Amino acid sequence: MKKVSIDPITRLEGHGKIEIFLNDDGDVANTYFQVPELRGFEKFCEGRPVEELPRIVTRICGV
Amino acid sequence: MAKLKLALYWAGACGGCDVAVLDINEKILDVANLADIVFWPIALDFKYHHVEAMKDKAIDVCLFNGAIRSSEQEHLAKLLRAKSKVLVSFGSCACFGGIPALANLTTRAEIMERVYVEAPSNDNPGKTLPQTKTQVAEGELTLPELFESVLTLAQVVPVEYFVPGCPPTVDLILKVVNALATNSLPPVGAVIASNKTLCDECERKKEEKKITKIYRTHEIIPKPDKCLLEQGLLCMGPATRGGCGTLCVKVNIPCRGCFGPPAGVLDQGAKLVSAVASIYQTNGDEDIARMVNEVADPAGTFYRFGLSDSMLKKKRLQRR
């Protein structure tokens, strides 16, 4: 099946790619959105002092 | 002078460095006069294949922000290195690892488990984890491989300049833009900030450094004109490069070291342990025990932005 990739998606915050699979008629058979990044804030914030969290989690998104 | 070709890219980043470039407000028009931006995912629609099609060294300057912890980020670092004459490690993440480097205090396996299985908002009874290759009815989908550790840009490719900060300040960014415009970049390898510590540019009154208690930031309201370290707050100023204009200290919160170690210091966290321990007045083991107790999270605080750039770089796991 033919595949069209949009990589990376742009003009927004974050990383993403879109894979579009086309059938033989050239119509869209299926589309997948993937997020190819992971930093792990959910885990490494554990064990940090609570009063430091506002200065840490603000780095999840700088926009 | 022909317009420079400028690229900006983000790896393990938050977008803050890209927004910081936009924070120069109307001066972005000067940048537009000076350069053609050929790649900038947050703002422009160029794709990876556009970069891959460029000739080597076609890009004059690339500002690369974000830490490296995936095969895709490593690939882009190598790609942009090949296509750029000058590669700038932009922001604390690219320079030192930044906040994402705190992940080096845990493991990749634990992160995956927490994010995809344990987190309370998940609905993943099959405990599915992301895979680098997944077969779907229509074909194959791929995802990058996540590395065991978070790396700085310079640990992956050679870099010409370093601009620290979380994010780099507008002043610093304008310095870089001016240097490009007037073709007056410093010698290769330079960190574009101050060569002294934060304390040197801090305007607070500094007297004798002797403390008998370390306070957590919510425990006291500090006086605005006295050194924060002298008031018992953990301020990373003594072992942090200056050049940021002491923005945090000016709003009465202690520095957390985002500009990285000053010139000549190999390991910022170790220097901070020294600095704090040397000013704490102790009269025996009980006082020492109390001091250690008062510092709630030494590794996470003293290496807040610089774990990848430290000597140990990450938590050593028990050998099986």
Place this chain on the structure above:
Amino acid sequence: MLKKMLAQLGIEEQRVRLDWVSASEGDRFASIINEMTEQVRALGPLSRDNGGKNG
């Protein structure tokens, strides 16, 4: 405090020791070194993970 931080970085506190020994305390120096050597040997090698992309 260094020990507390090293523990967070996965390095056991028994691997670090601070002592003061004068130049005239040869025997004491030798016995401290021997003690420390055995202590570290019993702990075994540190993990080889040094922060590279594959650990």
